[in-house]
Amino acid sequence: MSDQALSPAPRSAETSHPPLPETHFIRPPKKRGRRLFNSLQPWLFISPFIIIFCLFTLFPLTFSVYLSFQEWNPVTGLSGMNYVGVQNYVEAYDDPWLWKSLYNTFWLAIVSGVPQHLIAVPVAYLLVYAVRSSLRHVLTATMFIPFITSTVAVALIFYSIYSANTGILNQMLLGASKLPLIGALFAWVPDVMPIKWLTKSDLIKPAIAAVVIWKYTGFNIVIYSAGFVTVPQDVYDAAKVDGCNRLQQFWHVALPMIRPFIFFAMTLTIIGNLQLFEEPFILTSGDTGGVGQAGLTTSYYLYLVGWEWLEMGAAAAISWILFLIIAIATSIHFYFNGRKGMEGNR
Amino acid sequence: MSTKSLSLSATATAKYGFLIVSVLITIFPFVWVAMMGSHTRAEIFSAPPPFYFGDDILNNYQRLLEIMPFWLVLWNSLTVATLGTIGAVFFCSLCAYGFFAFEFRGKNIVFGLMVASMMVPPVLMLIPFFLTVKFLGLLDTHFAIWFPGVANAFGIFLVRQYMVSSISKELLDAAKIDGCSHFRIFWSVVMPLIKPAMATVGIVMFIGLWNNFLSPLIVLSSPDKYVLTLALRSVQSFANTPWGAVMLGTFLSMLPLLIAFLFFSRQMMAGLTAGAVKG
Amino acid sequence: MSSLDLLGISKSFGATEVLKNIDIHVSEGEFIALVGPSGCGKSTLLRLISGLDEPTSGDVVLGQHVVNDLTPRERNVAMVFQSYALYPHMNVAENIGFNLRISGVPKAEINQRVADTAAILDLTELLTRKPSQLSGGQRQRVAMGRALVRNPSLFLFDEPLSNLDAKLRVQMREEIKRLHAKVRTTSIYVTHDQIEAMTLADRIVILNEGIIQQVGTPKELYTKPANPFVAGFIGSPSMNLLEGKLTQSGDTIQIELDGGVTLPCPQTAPQSASGRVIIGMRPEHLHLGEAAAGAINITGRLDHVEPTGAQNHLKVKFGKNTITATDNTLQDLASNAEVTLSLPTDKLHIFAN
Ligand SMILES: Nc1ncnc2c1ncn2[C@@H]1O[C@H](COP(=O)(O)OP(=O)(O)OP(=O)(O)O)[C@@H](O)[C@H]1O
Ligand SMILES: [Mg+2]
Numbered sequence: 001m002s003d004q005a006l007s008p009a010p011r012s013a014e015t016s017h018p019p020l021p022e023t024h025f026i027r028p029p030k031k032r033g034r035r036l037f038n039s040l041q042p043w044l045f046i047s048p049f050i051i052i053f054c055l056f057t058l059f060p061l062t063f064s065v066y067l068s069f070q071e072w073n074p075v076t077g078l079s080g081m082n083y084v085g086v087q088n089y090v091e092a093y094d095d096p097w098l099w100k101s102l103y104n105t106f107w108l109a110i111v112s113g114v115p116q117h118l119i120a121v122p123v124a125y126l127l128v129y130a131v132r133s134s135l136r137h138v139l140t141a142t143m144f145i146p147f148i149t150s151t152v153a154v155a156l157i158f159y160s161i162y163s164a165n166t167g168i169l170n171q172m173l174l175g176a177s178k179l180p181l182i183g184a185l186f187a188w189v190p191d192v193m194p195i196k197w198l199t200k201s202d203l204i205k206p207a208i209a210a211v212v213i214w215k216y217t218g219f220n221i222v223i224y225s226a227g228f229v230t231v232p233q234d235v236y237d238a239a240k241v242d243g244c245n246r247l248q249q250f251w252h253v254a255l256p257m258i259r260p261f262i263f264f265a266m267t268l269t270i271i272g273n274l275q276l277f278e279e280p281f282i283l284t285s286g287d288t289g290g291v292g293q294a295g296l297t298t299s300y301y302l303y304l305v306g307w308e309w310l311e312m313g314a315a316a317a318i319s320w321i322l323f324l325i326i327a328i329a330t331s332i333h334f335y336f337n338g339r340k341g342m343e344g345n346r
Numbered sequence: 347m348s349t350k351s352l353s354l355s356a357t358a359t360a361k362y363g364f365l366i367v368s369v370l371i372t373i374f375p376f377v378w379v380a381m382m383g384s385h386t387r388a389e390i391f392s393a394p395p396p397f398y399f400g401d402d403i404l405n406n407y408q409r410l411l412e413i414m415p416f417w418l419v420l421w422n423s424l425t426v427a428t429l430g431t432i433g434a435v436f437f438c439s440l441c442a443y444g445f446f447a448f449e450f451r452g453k454n455i456v457f458g459l460m461v462a463s464m465m466v467p468p469v470l471m472l473i474p475f476f477l478t479v480k481f482l483g484l485l486d487t488h489f490a491i492w493f494p495g496v497a498n499a500f501g502i503f504l505v506r507q508y509m510v511s512s513i514s515k516e517l518l519d520a521a522k523i524d525g526c527s528h529f530r531i532f533w534s535v536v537m538p539l540i541k542p543a544m545a546t547v548g549i550v551m552f553i554g555l556w557n558n559f560l561s562p563l564i565v566l567s568s569p570d571k572y573v574l575t576l577a578l579r580s581v582q583s584f585a586n587t588p589w590g591a592v593m594l595g596t597f598l599s600m601l602p603l604l605i606a607f608l609f610f611s612r613q614m615m616a617g618l619t620a621g622a623v624k625g
Numbered sequence: 626m627s628s629l630d631l632l633g634i635s636k637s638f639g640a641t642e643v644l645k646n647i648d649i650h651v652s653e654g655e656f657i658a659l660v661g662p663s664g665c666g667k668s669t670l671l672r673l674i675s676g677l678d679e680p681t682s683g684d685v686v687l688g689q690h691v692v693n694d695l696t697p698r699e700r701n702v703a704m705v706f707q708s709y710a711l712y713p714h715m716n717v718a719e720n721i722g723f724n725l726r727i728s729g730v731p732k733a734e735i736n737q738r739v740a741d742t743a744a745i746l747d748l749t750e751l752l753t754r755k756p757s758q759l760s761g762g763q764r765q766r767v768a769m770g771r772a773l774v775r776n777p778s779l780f781l782f783d784e785p786l787s788n789l790d791a792k793l794r795v796q797m798r799e800e801i802k803r804l805h806a807k808v809r810t811t812s813i814y815v816t817h818d819q820i821e822a823m824t825l826a827d828r829i830v831i832l833n834e835g836i837i838q839q840v841g842t843p844k845e846l847y848t849k850p851a852n853p854f855v856a857g858f859i860g861s862p863s864m865n866l867l868e869g870k871l872t873q874s875g876d877t878i879q880i881e882l883d884g885g886v887t888l889p890c891p892q893t894a895p896q897s898a899s900g901r902v903i904i905g906m907r908p909e910h911l912h913l914g915e916a917a918a919g920a921i922n923i924t925g926r927l928d929h930v931e932p933t934g935a936q937n938h939l940k941v942k943f944g945k946n947t948i949t950a951t952d953n954t955l956q957d958l959a960s961n962a963e964v965t966l967s968l969p970t971d972k973l974h975i976f977a978n
Binding site: 516535 | 703
């Protein structure tokens with residue numbers, strides 16, 4: 001037997017119909033246009049975003065960095081721009097109103113932020129576990145209404161409610177002081193009348209905070225309700241078997257389970273509250289932040305500097321300072337609450 | 347009655363009392379504004395102010411028309427909100443399709459930029475936005491208010507997520523085999539399937555544009571271009587503000603959304619908290 | 626309807642080459658089954674043929690025309706997807722007629738053709754239903770209808786039956802066979818069910834790791850597998866494959882199995898005497914009983930029996946190997962009993978290793 005005869009069979013057997021010779025086929029000319037169109041097509045679809053993004057985000061942001069190193073009154077046109085280096089930032093550092101506005105911003109962020117959640121969590125819990133679901137929707141929806149109402153309308157309504165001489169708030173306090181039983185609790189009211197909610201420097205911020213709380217608590221209630229609904233009943237059953245009472249179930253089971261929702265809602269509150277503008281702007285009548293600038297938030301100040309005083313360069317610098325502060329606050333929040341918040345229930 | 351059921355009904359009362367008080371506090375300002383809109387200035391400034399509906403609505407309405415071109419302003423708001431909503435629903439879906447249906451070089455970078463741009467706080471955009479509008483010669487136009495939102499990152503992101511979760515790539519392939527161009531796939535196959543996401547984007551955009559105050563404040567200068575929010579705020583500083591008229595105007599300005607909310611509360615709540623519920 | 630040629634098709638995703646130099650000729654009207662293990666590139670190949678994807682190199686030829694640059698629409702191929710991919714927002718009639726609508730066929734004609742197709746597939750009652758209101762088998766038929774209503778040059782099926790239960794699968798298989806006999810459209814049918822491939826196809830293409838292992842009629846693949854992969858892939862229960870080497874002592878060649886058993890090698894085996902080999906024995910060719918003359922006889926111990934009803938699968942240990950044999954007599958065998966299996970010499974497969 002020769003070696004030839006013992007050589008291995010080919011790995012793949014021949015096909016039963018061998019293909020025709022290649023020359024047989026008609027090869028159409030390459031269509032370059034089509035290839036180009038194919039590779040451009042995705043960009044065509046996302047072009048609205050690209051155009052608007054470049055026009056209204058990318059270019060402006062870059063330009064505003066540049067602007068923050070300029071002195072510029074927009075009325076003078078582009079040629080009126082003067083390079084001033086970091087002067088805008090230095091002046092901002094020395095600007096007592098900026099510091100005041102930052103203090104106000106943080107004060108408002110905390111005082112109008114924390115209660116939103118302290119109220120929303122228990123209310124949502126009550127709504128989900130103590131109210132029939134048909135009624136629950138009506139109640140939740142009602143509490144959500146302030147959120148879909150324009151801040152301008154809300155602020156105008158409260159502006160009238162807070163009115164010192166005739167506002168319903170003061171009148172109700174007066175009325176309460178005349179009531180038989182609880183009147184004693186409000187005995188101090190007639191002495192301090194009229195309470196100037198919006199024109200007394202130490203009352204402006206609480207008044208603003210109350211409006212913010214009123215407007216946004218309902219939104220948080222909806223988020224937390226959605227959170228509580230995701231907690232399966234058997235987890236509570238397990239807790240009951242372990243001997244938890246209602247309060248302990250809330251504390252040890254429900255709250256940890258809705259942590260991602262709390263984290264998310266808090267993120268929104270922090271970012272939103274550090275930019276408060278419309279509420280203080282309207283409640284202080286678009287003035288210079290109310291008496292003693294007690295209602296002047298940084299966003300509000302930014303508007304004054306840019307649009308009332310026409311110092312765009314300085315305003316740009318302030319906006320970057322505010323951005324930095326928001327970024328830092330959010331990072332701190334993410335650092336301390338993020339990991340737990342993101343982990344969720346699983 | 348046993349002590350147990352007594353204490354039970356006590357906690358029930360407390361619960362419901364708490365909820366009822368919350369609801370009352372929520373709706374009180376709305377009732378208040380409606381009432382104030384029906385009183386004369388003298389009635390409003392009487393002590394105690396009237397807590398009932400008055401009969402001065404028509405006079406207040408006259409006064410309202412004197413201090414602002416109310417219906418024109420309402421029309422302006424409606425135009426801005428409608429154009430912006432339609433534009434956003436269409437263009438956000440279109441861009442979302444671009445990110446969903448194609449693999450192309452640079453996609454991740456663009457998408458990442460888009461997500462990052464959602465993190466930029468609006469206040470930082472205030473000055474740059476004003477400048478761009480100024481450079482483009484769009485100051486004092488409605489276009490400058492609604493147009494920048496028609497391809498917004500939030501909407502694109504939301505619609506894309508919805509596509510990813512509800513449309514399989516094989517469906518797109520099937521449509522290609524059936525002879526569709528990409529635009530045809532988008533129009534005939536994808537759009538009908540993403541209606542819920544488009545509704546969400548539409549709701550969020552409409553409410554946002556209707557209530558928008560900041561960009562009209564810095565863009566618009568002629569009173570006949572004003573939108574509701576801006577017009578209402580501008581009469582606040584009148585001497586001897588006709589509060590009855592302002593309150594009536596405020597109430598009327600809220601009415602469209604309130605009525606819509608009456609019918610579509612579930613969709614609107616779901617839409618406005620869309621980011622949250624997805625976690 | 627037209628023939629299909631794939632010339633040197635390769636496809637890479639990034640650095641991984643999924644298809645390597647694929648050459649296939651499919652004649653007009655032929656039914657080709659494409660089989661291979663999961664992830665071997667079957668769907669990828671179908672997508673290249675349909676025009677959903679582009680090959681990295683090589684040509685797709687439909688009829689006489691190289692169609693590399695053409696869209697699926699221009700290639701006029703119809704495809705049935707594994708997940709059916711029905712349009713959820715359209716009813717059955719709209720699903721079936723969508724392609725015609727896109728192609729601008731007049732409404733009356735669309736209705737007529739949809740009705741005809743529905744009649745063939747027994748879908749007439751369901752025309753106004755949405756896909757979500759259909760059972761799996763009905764959805765499958767709609768997916769078929771969407772392809773059938775057209776007059777395509779090529780049918781592509783990507784595991785169309787894999788989501789169905791066993792009984793329905795057999796039923797649909799017969800349906801497809803019947804339909805193809807009727808319309809005789811060139812078809813490529815991807816499956817990893819070899820029975821489906823054997824019963825449906827004129828020829829089968831076996832793919833593994835992006836390389837064509839063998840192309841042939843079902844019978845060719847069964848009787849003359851080109852390599853151990855094909856041998857093990859086709860046939861059920863699968864062929865026993867044992868490693869060993871050929872040794873030559875004088876004039877006789879023997880197979881020395883790794884387990885330490887030596888078998889005589891039939892003269893027909895054209896193997897390198899010194900080479901390592903893999904031998905293959907089909908379970909159904911191993912006869913239980915007495916040692917037979919002129920056959921390869923294997924004696925081993927019965928490990929266990931797997932009854933399947935019509936036949937028993939015997940697991941027999943010999944040396945270090947365990948092989949499977951089928952037993953149609955269904956006799957009771959004591960566990961650990963000594964059994965003798967005989968294999969006709971022409972049924973022994975020998976592959977170079
Ligand atoms: N778009 C892609 N990008 C990267 N790799 C891919 C892509 N599509 C397919 N692959 C890879 O190519 C290989 C072949 O995939 P293909 O879908 O063709 O397998 P298949 O033979 O159809 O398998 P199955 O029987 O499971 O459907 C797989 O390893 C897969 O991971
Ligand atoms: Mg596949």
